[in-house]
Each structure stands twice: as C-alpha cells, then as structure tokens.
Amino acid sequence: MGVRASLRRYHVWLGWLVALPFLFWTVSGLVMVAKPIEEVRGTALIADPEPIALTAGLVVPRIEGRAVSSLKLVKRAGGPRWVVDFADGDSRLADPGGRFALHRQGERRRNQPGRSRQPAAGASPGDGRLAGPHGR
Numbered sequence: 001m002g003v004r005a006s007l008r009r010y011h012v013w014l015g016w017l018v019a020l021p022f023l024f025w026t027v028s029g030l031v032m033v034a035k036p037i038e039e040v041r042g043t044a045l046i047a048d049p050e051p052i053a054l055t056a057g058l059v060v061p062r063i064e065g066r067a068v069s070s071l072k073l074v075k076r077a078g079g080p081r082w083v084v085d086f087a088d089g090d091s092r093l094a095d096p097g098g099r100f101a102l103h104r105q106g107e108r109r110r111n112q113p114g115r116s117r118q119p120a121a122g123a124s125p126g127d128g129r130l131a132g133p134h135g136r
Helices: 003-034 037-041
Strands: 068-076 079-086 091-094
Touching: none
Parallel strands: none
Antiparallel strands: 068 079, 079 091
C-alpha cells in the first residue's frame, strides 16, 4: 500500500474524529430546543434555601463613621456571616456571634479564634515525602 493511500485513510478517520463531537453538539442543541425552556433551565431542581441556624445570640457588627448601604445575613461555608456593603462601594464580612471583627471579603484572617498558628505538640516535621495511600 502506498503512502498516498495510507494518508487518505488517516484523513478519513481524522475527519470522523473531528466530525463526531460537532454532530453530538448539534443533536444535543436540537433536543434542548425541543424541550420547554423551564425544563432546560432546571429551576424546578433547585431546592429552597434552608433557614440559618444560630447557636448563639445575634450580634450586629460595630460600624463607626461609615455610611452603610446594606446589611445582610447570609449563609456561607464557614457558617453564617454578616455582609456589610458601604456607600463608598467597599464590602466587609463579620461574624454574627461577635467573635471576630469586620474584614474584607476574600481576605484571610490570620488570628482567627479556634485556629492554631503553631504545630501540634509532639508533631514531627517528617522527612518531606508524601505518604502513599496506606501511609507508607
């Protein structure tokens, strides 16, 4: 078999390899057009948010000398947080229990209560290698 015949065969298979994703994309688009838009959006699949459970009393953050445009209590991964939007466009987060003060959104808190900055007593630094799946 010659070089031209093998290149022709590879060209045909490469064409199928490229065309199949486009074919699936087109068919899935046609299916989405045929379905009602409410079903495509999936709004019926979204659960209603659960109420925020507070274990301690609710403490409103202290704000001195700045105009506030909104104050909201939202649910976050680390627990409920106050979101304070200031009139100048700045936004801060605060703990509703009053354990830590206002900080910028996305800013890491270095001295957050409950988090240690020192290694545990008696912990060895190890040899710098990652342990395998069975700790070896």
